[in-house]
Amino acid sequence: MKTVLITGSTSGIGLGIAKEFAKTKQYNIIFNGLETNGPEIANNIGKEYGIAVMYSNANMLNPAELRTMVSDGIAKFGKIDVLVNNAGIQHVSPIDEFPDEKWAAIIGINLSSAFYLSKAVWPGMKERKFGRIINIASAHGLVASEFKSAYVASKHGIVGFTKTLALEGAPFNITCNAICPGYVKTPLVEKQIADQAKAHNLSESEVVSKVMLLKQAVKEFVPVETLGQLAVFLASEAASTMTGTALPVDGGWNAQ
Numbered sequence: 001m002k003t004v005l006i007t008g009s010t011s012g013i014g015l016g017i018a019k020e021f022a023k024t025k026q027y028n029i030i031f032n033g034l035e036t037n038g039p040e041i042a043n044n045i046g047k048e049y050g051i052a053v054m055y056s057n058a059n060m061l062n063p064a065e066l067r068t069m070v071s072d073g074i075a076k077f078g079k080i081d082v083l084v085n086n087a088g089i090q091h092v093s094p095i096d097e098f099p100d101e102k103w104a105a106i107i108g109i110n111l112s113s114a115f116y117l118s119k120a121v122w123p124g125m126k127e128r129k130f131g132r133i134i135n136i137a138s139a140h141g142l143v144a145s146e147f148k149s150a151y152v153a154s155k156h157g158i159v160g161f162t163k164t165l166a167l168e169g170a171p172f173n174i175t176c177n178a179i180c181p182g183y184v185k186t187p188l189v190e191k192q193i194a195d196q197a198k199a200h201n202l203s204e205s206e207v208v209s210k211v212m213l214l215k216q217a218v219k220e221f222v223p224v225e226t227l228g229q230l231a232v233f234l235a236s237e238a239a240s241t242m243t244g245t246a247l248p249v250d251g252g253w254n255a256q
C-alpha cells in the first residue's frame with residue numbers, strides 16, 4: 001500500500017480527490033481540513049472502501065502543526081508517497097480595499113503551506129527514490145482576473161514552486177505537477193459567487209453566466225471526479241516522466 005496525504009480533503013476538490021484515491025484501494029489516506037466533522041468524513045470513506053485512514057486538523061498557517069501531521073502520518077503508515085497540496089482560500093476585493101490580513105492568509109494557506117509540507121515529506125521520498133507531489137493550483141495560476149490579487153499571486157507562485165521541485169526531484173524519481181482547474185462548484189466557489197455579485201454589482205445567476213463561466217469555452221463547472229482521476233494518474237508509475245507541468249482543466253479558458 002502507498003500513502004497519500006491530501007490537505008483540505010474534508011471538503012470540495014480535496015474530498016473528491018480523496019475518493020478517487022480511495023476507489024483504487026491502493027492507498028492509505030491522510031485526511032486534513034478544518035471541517036469539524038473531518039474525523040467522521042475520513043472514517044466513513046475508510047469503511048466504504050476498506051482502506052486505512054487518518055485525520056489531522058493541522059492548520060495550514062502553522063508550520064509546526066504541518067510538520068507534526070507529516071510525522072504522525074509516517075509513524076502510522078511508515079511513509080508518505082504522495083502529497084497533494086490542495087487546501088486553499090479565496091478573497092475577492094479591489095486592491096485598494098484588499099485587507100492586509102487576507103493577503104497574508106491567502107499566501108500562507110495557498111502557497112507557503114505547500115513549501116512546509118513538501119520540505120517535510122522530501123527526505124523520505126528522496127531516500128526511497130519515489131515521490132509524487134501534486135499541487136492544486138488554478139486557471140488563475142496561468143492567467144489573472146481582476147479583484148483577486150492575492151489568489152492570483154499565490155497560484156502563479158505555486159506554479160513556479162512546482163517547476164522548481166520538478167527539477168530538484170528528478171534525480172530521485174520525485175515528480176511535481178500542478179493541476180489548474182477552471183471553476184468547480186464547491187463551498188469556496190459558492191461563497192465567491194456572492195462576493196463577486198457584490199464586487200461587480202450583479203445578481204448571483206448573472207455572476208455564474210457573465211463572469212465565471214464567461215472565460216470557459218465549455219460552459220460547465222469542472223467535475224471534482226475529473227480532478228481526482230487526474231491526480232491518481234499523476235501519482236502512478238505511468239506518470240514518472242511527467243513533471244514540472246501546470247495542467248489546465250478549465251474548459252478551454254487558457255486556450256484563448
Ligand code: NAD
Binds near residue numbers: 007009033137180186
Ligand atoms: P473548499 O472551501 O471546498 O475546501 C477547502 C479546504 O481547505 C477545506 O477542507 C478547508 O477546511 C481547508 N482549509 C482552508 N483553510 C485551511 C487552513 N488554514 N488549514 C487547514 N485547512 C484549511 O474549496 P475547494 O474549491 O475545494 O478548493 C480546493 C483547492 O482548489 C484550493 O486550493 C482552491 O484554490 C483550488 N481551486 C478551486 C477552484 C474552484 O472553482 N472551486 C478552482 C481552481 C482551484
